[in-house]
Amino acid sequence: MSLDLREYEDQAWAIYHEEKQEISASEEIRRIETLSLITQDCTSILDLGCGNGEIINRIISKDKMTCGLDISLEALKCVNTIKVLGRINSLPFKDQCFDLVICCEVLEHLPFDVYAEALKEIERIAAKYIIITVPNHEAIKHNLLTCPYCGCKFHQSRHVRSFTLLTLKNSFHYFHIQKFKFCRPIIKTYPMFVMKGAKRLRIIGHGFPHLAICPQCGYFSVQQHTVDANINSMRSKVVHFLSHVLTVKKRQKGWIMALYHHN
Ligand SMILES: [Zn+2]
Structure with missing residues (x-):
């Protein structure tokens, strides 16, 4: 039996809140960069998939109507404005209901x-602007984990598709990209044969990362670190060295963010 997306998100947010996790420095930079895309002429703003309100809670002001929608009730507990439990593919809002729809x-x-x-x-309910942020050109296959309990292979953050700027340019019919930027962190990507070799030699792919949840059986590791930090560091240095020698790695910024305007 696989976990429904809502069950999965509730479980993930419950672990996150229980352990009082804090966002990383690079996540904070992404939040600030995202907020900087918001234009002054937006008086009604919806954050779709708002999670625990990291974005929408920072936009709340007297002269704006703000709303956060998420699939997880557990996440919405931390949202400090109008909150709606819902699914992104069936939104309970009228056409062009919000000046700006954010989907990060x-x-x-x-x-x-x-x-x-x-x-x-998204296009139906947005009146003026849309902001989208997604990972940049992510090599999904490189980041698959194997559940030690049921053997299911899955992405640690449950990503299922990869995006480029071109994908974003072609996403909407009635909106075009007005502004875009690439955001840190810098991601190094290696070809599949390097990753496969490193996994086979057990240089990478050890253990089951903390906060990862198997979408099939719900397994997660309660330990903070399954691999000694020094060993991890040594392993990544080996991969880095090999890739440097082979000059095969690609460096790119990890995230794309786009502000769309109605045509
Ligand atoms: Zn499993």
Whole structure:
């Protein structure tokens, strides 16, 4: 039996809140960069897939109507403005209901049919602007984990699709990109044969990362670190060295963010 997306998100947020996790420095930079894309002429703002309100809680002001929608009730507990429990592919809002619709770090998680419906819904309820942020050109196959309990292979953050700037340019019919930027952290990507070799030699791919949850059986590790930090560091140095010698790694910024304007 696999976990429904809502069950999965509730479980992930419960672990996150229980352990009082804090966002990393690079996540904080992404939040600030995202907020900097918001224009002054937006008086109604919806954050779709708002999670625990990291973005929408920072936009709340007297002269703006703000709303956060998420699939997880557990996440919404931390949202300090109007909150709606819902699914992105069936939004309970009228056409062009919000000046701005923000959808950050959500699209990469959506299954095929939900993804297509979600894009249509975003376009339907946005009156002036849309902000989208997604991982940049992510090598999904490189980041798969294997569940030690049921053997299921899955992405640690449950990403199921990869994006480029071109993907974003072609996402909407009635909106075009007005502004875009690439954001840190810098990600190094290695070709598949380097990754496979490193995994086979057990240089990488050890243990089950903390906070990862198997989407099939719900398994997660309660230990903070399954591999000694020094060993991890040594392993990554070996991969780095080999890739340097082979000159095969690609460096790129990890995230793309785009501000769309209505045509
Ligand atoms: Zn499993």
